[in-house]
Amino acid sequence: MAQKNGDHAEARERLDALRKEIAHHDHRYHVLERPEISDAAYDALFRELTDLERRFPDLVTPDSPTQRVGATPSALFVPVQHSERLLSLDNVFDDDELTAWYDRAARGLGRSPPLVCEPKIDGVSVAIVYERGRFVRGATRGDGTVGEDVTANLRTVRGLPMRLHVEGREDTLPEWLEVRGEIYLPIADFERLNAELGDAGRQLFANPRNAAAGSLRQKDPAITAARPLRIFFHGLVHAVGLTFRTHHEMLAHLRTLGLRVHPRSEPQPDLASARAYVARLLADRHALEHEIDGAVIKIDPLDAHTELGTTSKAPRWAVAYKFPAEEQTTRLNDIMVSVGRTGALTPFAMLEPVRVGGVTLQMATLHNPDEIARKGILIGDMVVVRRAGDVIPEVVAPVPSLRTGSERPFVMPDRCPVCGGPIERPEGEAVTRCTSLDCPAQSLERIVHFASRGAMDIEHLGYSTAQALLDKKLVADVGDLFSLTAAQIGTLPGYKARSTQNLLKAIEAARSRPIERLLIGFGIRHVGGTAARKLADAFHAIPALARASAADIAKVEGIGPVIAEAVRAHFDRPGTLEVIEKLRQGGVRLEEDRTRAAGPLTGKTFVITGTLTSMSREAAMKRIDALGGKVTSSVSGRTSYLVVGADPSSKLDKAQKLKLPLLDEAAFLAMLGDADGAPAADAGSAEAAGEVGEGVRPEPETAGA
Numbered sequence: 001m002a003q004k005n006g007d008h009a010e011a012r013e014r015l016d017a018l019r020k021e022i023a024h025h026d027h028r029y030h031v032l033e034r035p036e037i038s039d040a041a042y043d044a045l046f047r048e049l050t051d052l053e054r055r056f057p058d059l060v061t062p063d064s065p066t067q068r069v070g071a072t073p074s075a076l077f078v079p080v081q082h083s084e085r086l087l088s089l090d091n092v093f094d095d096d097e098l099t100a101w102y103d104r105a106a107r108g109l110g111r112s113p114p115l116v117c118e119p120k121i122d123g124v125s126v127a128i129v130y131e132r133g134r135f136v137r138g139a140t141r142g143d144g145t146v147g148e149d150v151t152a153n154l155r156t157v158r159g160l161p162m163r164l165h166v167e168g169r170e171d172t173l174p175e176w177l178e179v180r181g182e183i184y185l186p187i188a189d190f191e192r193l194n195a196e197l198g199d200a201g202r203q204l205f206a207n208p209r210n211a212a213a214g215s216l217r218q219k220d221p222a223i224t225a226a227r228p229l230r231i232f233f234h235g236l237v238h239a240v241g242l243t244f245r246t247h248h249e250m251l252a253h254l255r256t257l258g259l260r261v262h263p264r265s266e267p268q269p270d271l272a273s274a275r276a277y278v279a280r281l282l283a284d285r286h287a288l289e290h291e292i293d294g295a296v297i298k299i300d301p302l303d304a305h306t307e308l309g310t311t312s313k314a315p316r317w318a319v320a321y322k323f324p325a326e327e328q329t330t331r332l333n334d335i336m337v338s339v340g341r342t343g344a345l346t347p348f349a350m351l352e353p354v355r356v357g358g359v360t361l362q363m364a365t366l367h368n369p370d371e372i373a374r375k376g377i378l379i380g381d382m383v384v385v386r387r388a389g390d391v392i393p394e395v396v397a398p399v400p401s402l403r404t405g406s407e408r409p410f411v412m413p414d415r416c417p418v419c420g421g422p423i424e425r426p427e428g429e430a431v432t433r434c435t436s437l438d439c440p441a442q443s444l445e446r447i448v449h450f451a452s453r454g455a456m457d458i459e460h461l462g463y464s465t466a467q468a469l470l471d472k473k474l475v476a477d478v479g480d481l482f483s484l485t486a487a488q489i490g491t492l493p494g495y496k497a498r499s500t501q502n503l504l505k506a507i508e509a510a511r512s513r514p515i516e517r518l519l520i521g522f523g524i525r526h527v528g529g530t531a532a533r534k535l536a537d538a539f540h541a542i543p544a545l546a547r548a549s550a551a552d553i554a555k556v557e558g559i560g561p562v563i564a565e566a567v568r569a570h571f572d573r574p575g576t577l578e579v580i581e582k583l584r585q586g587g588v589r590l591e592e593d594r595t596r597a598a599g600p601l602t603g604k605t606f607v608i609t610g611t612l613t614s615m616s617r618e619a620a621m622k623r624i625d626a627l628g629g630k631v632t633s634s635v636s637g638r639t640s641y642l643v644v645g646a647d648p649s650s651k652l653d654k655a656q657k658l659k660l661p662l663l664d665e666a667a668f669l670a671m672l673g674d675a676d677g678a679p680a681a682d683a684g685s686a687e688a689a690g691e692v693g694e695g696v697r698p699e700p701e702t703a704g705a
């Protein structure tokens with residue numbers, strides 16, 4: 001680390017070491033496309049270098065990575081001279097740094113300029129030349145001055161026009177146009193590609209960006225053609241025969257020429273609205289089809305670009321607002337195997353603790369042995385781990401170049417690692433299961449799942465209590481929970497009079513849960529909240545469902561044969577009927593009049609259009625579903641409400657024609673009963689919220705008082 005007293009000699013030494021290290025990673029990243037460290041780790045090194053150089057300006061060298069763009073182009077490609085230098089971007093990491101950047105620019109200009117905000121597409125930078133409307137050449141950024149000729153490969157990129165679009169008027173075509181874009185690989189295609197590479201025993205890509213770079217920089221265009229690369233344009237390098245006043249005007253013109261510009265590129269009048277944009281984009285990060293590593297904020301008027309100029313590495317009129325990293329590299333110390341409630345054996349990675357996506361990761365799933373083999377992961381490897389949004393943290397790929405030779409392959413145990421019982425892998429399935437009927441690991445997981453929030457919601461009944469109950473043989477299965485006495489619970493470690501009463505109260509509360517929660521609690525394969533509700537609606541009673549044939553179960557709307565078979569298999573499992581009998585004797589509700597148990601939105605049909613700012617569309621659908629409402633994809637006379645987000649589609653026109661009630665986001669949140677989604681101030685939405693507030697909102701709490 002940098003020294004406190006600013007010792008010159010020490011700084012020189014550290015600078016030297018940092019530059020060497022960064023040059024190594026630049027080569028691995030830009031030329032080989034096989035990074036050894038995460039972008040976050042790289043950015044930290046880079047930041048240390050920048051800070052140190054700022055404190056010791058006399059030690060800045062012209063070849064320092066802070067003064068250069070990218071890396072020397074590979075000799076595998078024909079060199080291309082760009083018409084203007086292609087620069088990188090300076091980074092900011094929070095709102096204060098963004099404000100500091102903006103203030104500096106505003107001071108330089110003597111005014112506060114409007115901005116344009118864009119997603120920072122995590123791809124490969126290219127410059128593409130159109131001569132009189134025809135695609136003639138494309139090159140990578142390279143070191144900014146000289147790039148690599150990838151024209152033949154770019155011809156295979158879908159959505160990259162070979163001819164610019166003009167409506168009949170050839171004379172409006174620019175004489176010469178060099179534009180800058182980002183080649184990317186959609187996340188789904190990246191995952192597919194890695195799966196294929198793994199199946200072929202080849203090395204995986206660490207992330208979509210590396211995969212895009214690797215696919216574009218191919219000697220054989222046929223390989224590029226097989227990878228579904230895409231492109232968005234975001235900048236002008238040089239044009240002859242076209243002039244613009246602002247960046248957003250330029251983007252709009254590129255659109256008319258048929259060049260794809262990101263739909264989320266938006267002009268913003270001031271810094272405050274740019275900050276709001278950044279927050280929105282961060283919230284929607286996982287809704288995009290491609291990865292982004294931040295937002296790019298650009299000053300809109302082009303004369304301001306000329307006035308502000310550039311450093312040797314980046315323009316002063318644009319900045320990258322980097323989002324928190326979702327990927328890190330760390331050591332995989334060991335692979336362990338857990339046993340789930342259905343007996344499934346799941347290998348998982350024990351990691352050297354690492355901070356990623358806002359939490360410290362110590363474990364990550366590896367799904368199954370095939371997946372480990374396919375990814376080529378060895379115990380002891382350095383690996384790329386990823387934690388994105390709500391997704392379970394996973395190991396993406398190993399970094400084979402960092403192997404020491406002491407790594408070893410993982411071997412799946414041939415007995416259950418918990419009970420030592422036999423295991424079985426049904427043909428055609430990736431999952432291996434412990435088939436023992438009294439495997440303590442399965443019993444534990446089943447009880448914990450049964451008691452969990454989304455199921456029977458028995459507070460205080462987590463892993464340690466469940467384990468203690470099993471150890472003391474007070475329960476063997478979930479049916480026994482309801483005959484527990486205070487005296488029995490009192491024998492558990494740490495349980496005093498008060499905690500005992502609390503647990504008994506929590507169990508009491510669970511006796512009257514809706515039967516769909518009981519169904520969820522059983523942990524039947526494929527039966528989550530939605531299927532459980534449909535089954536409960538159709539059968540009204542657990543015993544009736546337990547007697548039904550798979551064919552009868554499959555007759556329920558929305559329940560397919562796979563779920564039906566799984567339900568049947570659950571009730572056919574030895575011991576299940578005994579558990580149900582214990583539940584009945586324990587006073588647990590097994591049947592109910594489903595009309596009373598319906599949710600506040602029962603009978604209402606929703607259609608959603610546009611983008612919501614407070615939640616993803618999927619989350620909105622789940623919320624409606626959880627309250628008993630239905631979501632459909634198209635507007636019709638039977639639609640109860642159209643939820644209208646930003647940039648609505650033609651569904652809005654249709655709904656207006658049909659005079660359907662519209663809900664803006666605030667009104668929608670109010671309907672969901674969200675406290676922080678209070679109706680917006682404008683009259684329209686307040687009215688809408690009031691209108692729907694009656695009848696569909698949950699009863700006020702006073703009802704029970």
Ligand SMILES: NC(=O)c1ccc[n+]([C@@H]2O[C@H](COP(=O)([O-])OP(=O)(O)OC[C@H]3O[C@@H](n4cnc5c(N)ncnc54)[C@H](O)[C@@H]3O)[C@@H](O)[C@H]2O)c1
Nearest residue numbers: 025026029035037038039042088089118120121125234296
């Ligand atoms: N992991 C490693 O070992 C390693 C090594 C070197 C570099 N890196 C990563 O690469 C970064 C440096 O690479 P860089 O110089 O390409 O910088 P960068 O990727 O951080 O930012 C500049 C690039 O953003 C792209 N971009 C995407 N969307 C854009 C938009 N809307 N407008 C303008 N530009 C847009 C441009 O192509 C531009 O070249 C580092 O921050 C680091 O995260 C990682």
Ligand SMILES: [Zn+2]
Nearest residue numbers: 416419434439
């Ligand atoms: Zn077992």
